[in-house]
Amino acid sequence: MNRVAAEAAVFARSTYLQYVALFQWATVRGYVAYKILLPVTQILFFVELGVYAAGRQNALYFALGNALQLTANAGIFGVIATVANERQFGTLPILLGSPANRLVTFLSRAIVNVIDGIATVVVGLLVTVVLFGLDLHHGNLPLLGLCVIVMSLTTAGLGLMFGSIGLVTRDAIIIANIVYYVLLIVCGINFPVSRLPGAVQLISYSLPLTRGVQAAREAAEGASLQQVAGLLGGEVLVGLVWAFGGYLLFRVLESYARRGGLQEAY
Amino acid sequence: MESAAIEARALRKTYVTTRGVLRRTRVERIALRGVDLAIRRGELFGLLGPNGAGKTTMVKIFTTLLLPSSGSAAILGLDAVKDPWAIRKRIGFVFGGERGLYWRLSGLDNLRYFADLYRIPPQISRRRIAELLDRLGLAGRERDKVEHYSRGMKQRLHLARGLLNDPEVLFLDEPTIGLDPVGARELRLIVRELADTGTTIFLTTHYMFEADAICDRIAVIKNGSIVAEGTPSSIKGVVENQGVVEFEVVGMPADRLVGLRGLPGVSSVVVSEHDLAQVVTVQCARPADVMTQLGMVLGGLTLSKVSSREPTLEDAYVQLIGESL
Numbered sequence: 040m041n042r043v044a045a046e047a048a049v050f051a052r053s054t055y056l057q058y059v060a061l062f063q064w065a066t067v068r069g070y071v072a073y074k075i076l077l078p079v080t081q082i083l084f085f086v087e088l089g090v091y092a093a094g095r096q097n098a099l100y101f102a103l104g105n106a107l108q109l110t111a112n113a114g115i116f117g118v119i120a121t122v123a124n125e126r127q128f129g130t131l132p133i134l135l136g137s138p139a140n141r142l143v144t145f146l147s148r149a150i151v152n153v154i155d156g157i158a159t160v161v162v163g164l165l166v167t168v169v170l171f172g173l174d175l176h177h178g179n180l181p182l183l184g185l186c187v188i189v190m191s192l193t194t195a196g197l198g199l200m201f202g203s204i205g206l207v208t209r210d211a212i213i214i215a216n217i218v219y220y221v222l223l224i225v226c227g228i229n230f231p232v233s234r235l236p237g238a239v240q241l242i243s244y245s246l247p248l249t250r251g252v253q254a255a256r257e258a259a260e261g262a263s264l265q266q267v268a269g270l271l272g273g274e275v276l277v278g279l280v281w282a283f284g285g286y287l288l289f290r291v292l293e294s295y296a297r298r299g300g301l302q303e304a305y
Numbered sequence: 306m307e308s309a310a311i312e313a314r315a316l317r318k319t320y321v322t323t324r325g326v327l328r329r330t331r332v333e334r335i336a337l338r339g340v341d342l343a344i345r346r347g348e349l350f351g352l353l354g355p356n357g358a359g360k361t362t363m364v365k366i367f368t369t370l371l372l373p374s375s376g377s378a379a380i381l382g383l384d385a386v387k388d389p390w391a392i393r394k395r396i397g398f399v400f401g402g403e404r405g406l407y408w409r410l411s412g413l414d415n416l417r418y419f420a421d422l423y424r425i426p427p428q429i430s431r432r433r434i435a436e437l438l439d440r441l442g443l444a445g446r447e448r449d450k451v452e453h454y455s456r457g458m459k460q461r462l463h464l465a466r467g468l469l470n471d472p473e474v475l476f477l478d479e480p481t482i483g484l485d486p487v488g489a490r491e492l493r494l495i496v497r498e499l500a501d502t503g504t505t506i507f508l509t510t511h512y513m514f515e516a517d518a519i520c521d522r523i524a525v526i527k528n529g530s531i532v533a534e535g536t537p538s539s540i541k542g543v544v545e546n547q548g549v550v551e552f553e554v555v556g557m558p559a560d561r562l563v564g565l566r567g568l569p570g571v572s573s574v575v576v577s578e579h580d581l582a583q584v585v586t587v588q589c590a591r592p593a594d595v596m597t598q599l600g601m602v603l604g605g606l607t608l609s610k611v612s613s614r615e616p617t618l619e620d621a622y623v624q625l626i627g628e629s630l
Contacts (some may be wrong), residue, residue: 049421056418060407129404133466136370138393139422298372299320 043188054147057155061124063118074159078109079166085229086171102171103259107252110156110187111222114194114247115201117152119215120193122205131206146253149195156191178259182267186255189271193247193278194222199285207299227252237269247281250274308382310474310505311344311367315376318362318529336362338529339376344507344522346473349500351520352509355443360509361400363476367507367532368398380474394423397472399463399478406451412462413438413447416469423470430469437465441495456600457488464495474505481515493519511620525625532625537618544616544624547572548592552611553582554603564602575623582609588620 061063082105089101125131145157154179167173185245205211243249254267318337323329336359344350365371369389378385380392420430438444441461481489497519516523517537524534570590576583589595592613
């Protein structure tokens with residue numbers, strides 16, 4: 040038991056240290072700017088755009104969708120930036136030349152972004168409640184919380200996949216931007232997935248967030264766990280596939296980087 | 306028989322890149338051309354060579370960060386391609402320069418983090434970090450963020466990081482690059498002390514005096530091939546029976562250089578910039594003859610500080626590399 044506790048303490052310390060080391064938002068000012076002001080402006084922008092296009096009665100749809108999409112902010116940007124920043128700081132060769140277990144290292148880097156994602160969504164939901172009158176009195180709050188946790192995990196899974204590419208390219212942040220905006224378009228954030236062309240809907244349902252956002256919207260209206268279990272189960276499955284694929288890709292690209300000596304290119 | 310600490314056999318590395326946007330062409334660049342090397346345990350071995358000669362490529366292969374194209378590399382008897390995990394636990398490596406540290410963390414937190422990466426038990430890492438901070442002169446500043454460290458302190462922190470796992474073999478890739486003379490000398494003393502305590506050290510540098518001062522044995526690499534290997538004094542033998550003529554001149558024309566190189570007995574002429582003047586170093590078999598002919602070849606130019614001296618290891622290096630600095 041002591042050994043488990045010691046291992047957990049080391050894991051927690053590593054997770055904390057790499058978070059402070061790698062992210063510019065790991066300060067009070069940085070956090071307020073990146074994790075509060077930036078997300079709030081995104082919500083305001085899309086709500087205003089949505090109200091202009093679809094009327095004031097739909098404001099809540101846009102506000103809730105964009106608040107939930109903030110899970111991707113941490114899951115995608117956070118995880119992808121982890122590898123990109125290691126490369127930028129010149130610490131990637133040290134990491135890859137160490138005997139550290141890759142799975143543990145990977146999990147340590149993902150988990151902090153999951154926690155970060157949950158915190159960001161809470162901020163987004165508070166903004167939605169205060170500014171747009173989201174009424175959660177009849178909502179299933181525990182279930183909504185579960186949906187947020189699940190989406191934070193699944194988007195981090197997607198982040199692992201694209202973060203791996205950072206092992207062999209210096210332009211991982213561009214990839215993060217593309218993935219983030221694709222999610223914004225195809226995952227039912229600002230308009231229902233059913234409005235998208237059939238082929239694009241296939242992409243929607245192969246990505247995290249789509250089912251999670253749908254489940255969360257229903258939870259906000261009071262749905263029970265049984266009613267959204269299928270959606271949440273699907274969301275978890277999709278996230279696991281991306282995370283597992285991300286881990287495999289990391290190992291493959293680590294080997295590829297070893298062949299080409301690409302760890303130091305920045 | 307005990308295996309060598311570091312061994313390379315016919316080690317080759319070719320980098321393949323592409324050029325162009327629409328019509329992409331494959332470009333191959335050979336970094337190592339069949340290198341053979343064996344370094345004994347406890348030895349401080351220096352690898353010298355100009356930029357792009359293949360020094361860092363060799364270090365990357367030995368530290369398991371890069372796969373060779375062919376040939377073999379072994380560390381402590383373990384194959385660098387097949388047994389990277391076993392090797393990583395037993396080696397340390399330090400690359401020169403300021404990158405490779407987390408600047409937002411303190412020096413202490415950097416070491417804690419890297420100790421965790423190497424899975425060093427906390428009770429051992431605490432003691433080891435304290436020892437290293439003390440030994441490398443960082444005690445008292447360990448809680449400052451690395452961004453407030455001088456370049457010399459960062460380099461010492463790099464070294465502390467490389468020593469966290471008490472490595473049997475330590476790779477130092479140009480560790481004194483960019484350091485001021487005092488900082489560089491301090492670091493060299495530390496490296497020598499480490500070697501004296503039994504750590505095998507593989508040091509790359511392009512500072513000849515550095516290798517001369519601390520290495521047991523050196524090799525000179527040029528265009529991916531080892532061109533000389535031995536003790537510093539045996540390498541100096543390359544320029545045995547030779548002398549050096551040096552002088553300063555302002556505005557040395559290229560055609561005069563050609564004339565100088567064509568004098569009988571001259572093996573190399575190196576020109577280095579020194580403020581507004583150029584320092585010309587001529588390696589030759591008969592320095593007295595060359596000095597008498599300087600006026601003929603360089604007529605019209607004002608020479609100063611003309612002198613003749615015995616060759617140094619640096620002269621041997623220049624002779625081996627055969628390039629004009």
